[in-house]
Amino acid sequence: MAILSKITGDAQFPPAKPNLILPLNTLELLSQLLQQTTQGLKTILITEDILATTQRHKFPDLKFTVVISGEFNGLLWGTILKESSDNQSQEKEGTQKYYNPQSNSFTFPFSRENVGNFKFNVGLTFDPEAITLFVYQVLNIIEEDNSNSAIASQIKSKINNLKVNNANLQDEFTWKLLKLLTSNENRDAILEQTSSQKIKEKKSYSQTSNLLSRDDSRVDIYELSVSDSILNNQQYPLVCKPIEQALNQKLEQEILLNQVTTKIRQSLELPEILSTTVEQVQKLIKVDRLLIYQFDCSLSLTNQTNKITTENQRKGTVKYEALASEKTSSVLGLSEGENCFFPPHNSIVKYSKTFVHAIADTEVVYGKFPCLVELMQQHQVKAKLVVSIIVNRQLWGLLIAHHCSIREWQDNEKRFLKEIAEHLAIAIYQAQLYEELQKQKQTLEKQVARRTQDLYDTLQAAESANRTKSEFLATMSHELRTPLTCVIGISSTLLRWSYGNRGAKTIPIQKQRDYLQIIHDSGEHLLELINDILDLSQVEAGKAVLNIGNFSLSKLSYELWQTFREKAEKNEVKLTLEQTINPQLDLFTADQRRVKQILFNLLSNGIKFTPSGGSVILKVIRDKNTAIFQVEDTGIGISEEQKPLLFKKFQQLDSPYNRQQSGTGLGLALTKQLVELHGGIVEVESAVNFGSTFTVKLPAQKLSLKNEELTQKEENSSNILSLQGSVVLIEQEEDIATVICDILTAAGLKVVWIIEGSTAVEQTILLQPVAVIVDMQLPGMDGVEIIQQLRTTNSSENPKILVLTTFDTEIDREYCYTVGADEYLTKPINLEHLLSKMIDLLVVR
Numbered sequence: 001m002a003i004l005s006k007i008t009g010d011a012q013f014p015p016a017k018p019n020l021i022l023p024l025n026t027l028e029l030l031s032q033l034l035q036q037t038t039q040g041l042k043t044i045l046i047t048e049d050i051l052a053t054t055q056r057h058k059f060p061d062l063k064f065t066v067v068i069s070g071e072f073n074g075l076l077w078g079t080i081l082k083e084s085s086d087n088q089s090q091e092k093e094g095t096q097k098y099y100n101p102q103s104n105s106f107t108f109p110f111s112r113e114n115v116g117n118f119k120f121n122v123g124l125t126f127d128p129e130a131i132t133l134f135v136y137q138v139l140n141i142i143e144e145d146n147s148n149s150a151i152a153s154q155i156k157s158k159i160n161n162l163k164v165n166n167a168n169l170q171d172e173f174t175w176k177l178l179k180l181l182t183s184n185e186n187r188d189a190i191l192e193q194t195s196s197q198k199i200k201e202k203k204s205y206s207q208t209s210n211l212l213s214r215d216d217s218r219v220d221i222y223e224l225s226v227s228d229s230i231l232n233n234q235q236y237p238l239v240c241k242p243i244e245q246a247l248n249q250k251l252e253q254e255i256l257l258n259q260v261t262t263k264i265r266q267s268l269e270l271p272e273i274l275s276t277t278v279e280q281v282q283k284l285i286k287v288d289r290l291l292i293y294q295f296d297c298s299l300s301l302t303n304q305t306n307k308i309t310t311e312n313q314r315k316g317t318v319k320y321e322a323l324a325s326e327k328t329s330s331v332l333g334l335s336e337g338e339n340c341f342f343p344p345h346n347s348i349v350k351y352s353k354t355f356v357h358a359i360a361d362t363e364v365v366y367g368k369f370p371c372l373v374e375l376m377q378q379h380q381v382k383a384k385l386v387v388s389i390i391v392n393r394q395l396w397g398l399l400i401a402h403h404c405s406i407r408e409w410q411d412n413e414k415r416f417l418k419e420i421a422e423h424l425a426i427a428i429y430q431a432q433l434y435e436e437l438q439k440q441k442q443t444l445e446k447q448v449a450r451r452t453q454d455l456y457d458t459l460q461a462a463e464s465a466n467r468t469k470s471e472f473l474a475t476m477s478h479e480l481r482t483p484l485t486c487v488i489g490i491s492s493t494l495l496r497w498s499y500g501n502r503g504a505k506t507i508p509i510q511k512q513r514d515y516l517q518i519i520h521d522s523g524e525h526l527l528e529l530i531n532d533i534l535d536l537s538q539v540e541a542g543k544a545v546l547n548i549g550n551f552s553l554s555k556l557s558y559e560l561w562q563t564f565r566e567k568a569e570k571n572e573v574k575l576t577l578e579q580t581i582n583p584q585l586d587l588f589t590a591d592q593r594r595v596k597q598i599l600f601n602l603l604s605n606g607i608k609f610t611p612s613g614g615s616v617i618l619k620v621i622r623d624k625n626t627a628i629f630q631v632e633d634t635g636i637g638i639s640e641e642q643k644p645l646l647f648k649k650f651q652q653l654d655s656p657y658n659r660q661q662s663g664t665g666l667g668l669a670l671t672k673q674l675v676e677l678h679g680g681i682v683e684v685e686s687a688v689n690f691g692s693t694f695t696v697k698l699p700a701q702k703l704s705l706k707n708e709e710l711t712q713k714e715e716n717s718s719n720i721l722s723l724q725g726s727v728v729l730i731e732q733e734e735d736i737a738t739v740i741c742d743i744l745t746a747a748g749l750k751v752v753w754i755i756e757g758s759t760a761v762e763q764t765i766l767l768q769p770v771a772v773i774v775d776m777q778l779p780g781m782d783g784v785e786i787i788q789q790l791r792t793t794n795s796s797e798n799p800k801i802l803v804l805t806t807f808d809t810e811i812d813r814e815y816c817y818t819v820g821a822d823e824y825l826t827k828p829i830n831l832e833h834l835l836s837k838m839i840d841l842l843v844v845r
Contacts, residue, residue, distance in 0.1 A: 022122045024063075027078045029180060030124070031065040034074050037173045044068040044155060046135065050142065063120070066135055068159055071166040072173070075131045078120035126170070128162035135159055167411060174250055253416050256280055260423045270431035274320050274424065281420055282322035282401075285413055288380070289328050289402035291321040292424075295395065316397065328404065331379055351388040352395040356418055358385050358409040383407040385414065387421040391428045399424065468648075480529065483522030490515045532666040535597070539673045546591040546677060548701045553588050553627060554581055556596060557620045564603050572612040575603075578619045585622045589700045594674050595627075601667040602631040602694050610635035610691075625700040632693045638686040646684060647672040671696075723842055725770035726750040730760045730786065731804065732778055736829065740773065743831050744838070757781035761789045764799070771800040771841055776816075784819050791820040800841040804829070 022030075035045060046066040051059070064077035125131065136159075139152040259280070263273050274292055282290035295316040318334045351357075359365045360383050366372040376382075385401040399421045494515055497507050507515075561577040568575035599618070606616040610633045619630040638646060647668050675682045678698050686692035727749050731737040741751045752767055754760045758780035764772055772790065776783035787801055803821040805812060816824040823837050 020122045021081065021119050022078065024118050024120060026180075027063065027076075027120050027122055030076055030122070030177070033173065033176055033180060034065055034067050034076055037074070037169055037176075038067045038069045038072050041069040041071055044158060046138065046155070050138065050151070064134075064138075066131065066138075068131070068135070068162065070163070072169040073126060073128060073131050073162050073165060074173070075125050075134055076122070077134075078122040081119040081121060126165055128164065132159055132162055167415070171250065175254070178250070250412075252284055253412075253419075256284055257419060257423060260420065260427075264423065264427045264430060268431060268434050270427060271320075273427045277420065277424060278320045279322040281417070282324065285401065285416065286324070287385075287401040288324045288404045289321060289331070291318050291331060291400050291402070292389070292397055293317070293400055294319045294397035319397075329379055351386070351398060352390075356385075356387050356414050358414060359383060360408050361406045380404045383409070385409050385417060387414075387417045389421050389425050389428070391425045391432070396425065396428055480526065483525045486522045487519050490518055532670055535670055535674075539670070539677060546594065546701065548589060548591055548703050550587050550589050550703065551592040551595075552586050553620055553622060554579055554586050556592065557599075557618060560596065560599050560603060561618060563600075564607060568607050568616065571607055571610070573607050573610050574615040575607070576615065576617045578617060580619070580621045582622060585624075588622070588627050589703050590627070590678060590698055591701075594677070595698065598671050598674050598696060599629055599631070601671045602629075602696070605667060606631050606633040606635065606692075606694075609633070614691075627698045627700070629696040629698075630693060632691065634691040637688040637690050638684070638692055639688050643684065643686070647682075723748045723838065725842070726752060726767060727771045727773060727838075728752050728754060728760070728764045728767055728769045728799075730754045730757060730764075730772065730774040730778065730783070732756070732775065736804075736827075739831070740829070740834065743834065747835060747838070749838075757783070757786050760786050761793070764790060765793060769799050771802060771838065773802045773804065775804045777806070787820045802837055802841065 031047075035043075044067070046064075046068075048059075048063050061080035062077065063079075064075070066076075067074050135155065139156055142152045260273070260277050263276065267273060278290050278292060293316050316335070318331050321330065321332045323330065362376040362381055362384060363373055366376065376384075379402070381402045382405050383403040387399045388395060389397045389399055399417060401417060494507070494512070557577060557579060561575065565575055603616065603618060610616055614634040616634075617630075617632040619628075619632070621628040621630075672682050675696055675698065678701065680696060680698040682697075683695045684692060685695075727744055729737055729740055729744075729751055731740070731753070732755055737753050737755075741753055744751045752763075752769070754763055757774075757778035760774075760778075760781070774783045774786055778786070783803060787803070790799070790801065800822045801820065803816045803824040804827060805816065805824055806827050813824060822841060825834060825837055
């Protein structure tokens with residue numbers, strides 16, 4: 001009693017009568033709702049059942065529920081309407097009014113048959129002090145009667161210092177309370193008011209009689225009031241004004257959030273979603289200006305946060321805004337990059353972590369930043385609330401509320417704006433995904449179109465190749481059968497005459513020579529065809545290898561001129577050789593056989609397609625590192641339409657003169673590929689009936705690398721025979737060690753393999769090898785320590801040391817030499833390089 005007296009003084013019990021009238025079933029639903037809110041938490045639950053029968057008899061018309069936990073506390077109480085209990089008592093004559101000592105129960109007014117007929121004046125509070133005082137009053141009553149005193153003491157020890165309710169649990173309860181009180185089932189039964197009742201309208205925060213009073217102590221609670229609400233000609237009760245206002249605001253916020261969510265689901269038009277949301281939120285939270293500030297580029301929350309620079313940390317634009325009135329100036333389109341719209345780098349980092357920044361007075365907060373104060377004054381901003389918009393873990397922009405007067409931002413406003421920002425982030429991310437999806441769709445459509453075209457082109461090429469194959473087979477059939485027919489036919493004639501009867505006419509010698517010449521020419525033609533086919537197949541398969549060497553350009557051109565001079569005279573074509581070669585530049589580096597083959601094909605075609613009386617000129621020019629060959633003829637020429645087919649395989653240009661000439665159509669195709677194999681180019685200039693000029697430009701090839709490698713290999717092969725002695729290999733990798741041992745053993749060296757570095761120095765000193773190969777990274781003792789100990793040991797033999805390392809920089813090489821190594825070799829190991837290094841170390845040159 002002493003504790004309670006200190007806290008409350010004298011107080012009335014039960015609490016003062018509120019003015020919200022509810023039926024018993026609704027009151028019990030409210031009690032269940034309180035208990036459900038604390039479900040899963042360590043909760044103290046106190047109801048009227050804690051009172052003993054005698055104490056219950058003192059307060060028969062009182063029902064109450066108290067829930068106390070670390071996160072949520074609440075007190076609900078109700079008293080029976082006096083007129084309701086009086087009416088029931090008149091109908092229940094002979095029944096004890098409140099308590100029946102014989103049955104030890106309350107048969108009236110809480111009997112089952114009458115429970116639905118009673119109305120209660122109901123009160124509800126979440127104030128920690130009011131709940132504490134009420135619980136103390138109940139527990140003191142229990143202690144006076146010595147009933148449940150142990151329980152009372154235990155409860156008292158746990159209800160000191162009650163905290164304000166968790167905001168999320170409070171919001172959840174308020175929302176459920178609103179749904180409960182406004183449900184179709186309860187709204188008509190919540191309150192039945194008589195005409196004699198007087199309703200005080202617009203009474204939101206009036207104070208009633210104190211909850212518990214002794215002396216002059218008071219605890220103010222909100223009076224539960226009712227005001228008239230007409231909807232569809234029906235009367236609906238309301239909750240207490242503060243709770244009503246909170247519920248209405250919460251309801252409006254939930255409705256707006258639901259509208260935003262619905263809009264996001266139904267529309268992909270991001271500008272429409274953002275602009276509509278800004279307008280609706282501005283009206284709901286009643287600010288002078290609400291805007292969305294979008295950064296030019298999103299700032300990542302993870303690895304890119306540290307890359308924010310002074311150039312990009314504040315750049316952005318106000319993309320959307322809503323104004324309360326025309327008096328408020330517009331900032332739409334404001335692009336800030338002038339140093340002072342937002343605090344510098346540290347604030348950007350804060351915003352990147354879903355930061356909510358509430359400023360009640362900008363002049364006070366930004367007092368140290370004159371530029372910011374001036375900017376806020378310029379746009380009439382006295383208070384502002386900033387919430388970051390995080391899209392896919394990146395700072396996309398800011399949702400900012402401006403007020404033109406000082407304003408203390410409420411927690412529910414901060415939470416609501418944060419929820420709006422989160423919903424907008426979903427809409428933005430959804431729009432980004434849709435945009436990306438559209439881009440991918442367009443990309444896929446382009447890929448499908450391109451692949452369709454590729455398939456069509458491939459089909460066309462296949463059909464063309466099939467036609468070309470048929471034409472080639474037909475041409476090859478003709479080209480092969482013609483000389484073979486000559487060879488077989490003439491050889492049969494010679495055989496038949498050689499076995500003729502006595503007295504038969506003999507073949508003249510000249511005739512025999514002519515026959516043999518035909519056989520010889522046909523054989524050469526067949527050989528030429530077969531060589532062209534084989535050469536072309538090798539080049540296309542990538543198996544053709546240039547045999548680079550030095551040769552004389554003048555000598556090569558003269559030999560070709562000598563070769564074709566007889567054929568040109570036979571066709572009555574004049575063949576001329578023109579050389580413009582400095583004697584000092586006569587030696588050229590290339591594949592002589594392939595160059596000769598290129599010129600052979602060009603000269604052969606030039607003579608073949610030049611009519612009698614025409615001329616063919618072979619020009620050879622040396623220009624620095626390039627050899628230029630030109631074959632000019634006064635033949636039939638080539639039309640522009642046929643030039644693309646000129647270097648195609650198995651293609652012969654369609655003209656009456658061409659059809660008179662034999663050939664497979666491989667010569668020029670092979671010529672082009674051989675030129676390109678040298679890294680050169682082939683060009684053609686032609687006019688119909690005036691002739692053609694084929695120009696080949698070949699760059700000089702490099703001879704030194706291959707020859708030097710060949711020479712080095714030959715030298716190494718001879719020096720390998722000189723390798724003698726033992727080598728210690730210190731390497732932990734078995735595969736590498738096995739390969740090194742095999743190659744060095746094959747070279748004549750004896751190899752001892754040591755796995756660990758800890759015993760390597762002692763064993764090396766005992767073995768006294770001519771060389772030591774050591775890996776720089778070893779277990780136990782690394783390569784550096786091993787080298788240093790070997791170099792400091794007084795030994796008659798000073799072995800050569802070859803280091804194996806995974807690094808190949810100038811610093812690493814210098815370090816290897818500094819610690820005492822003679823040579824180094826990088827991994828992965830090239831065996832030829834290994835042998836070369838060992839020869840350099842061990843063979844005296």
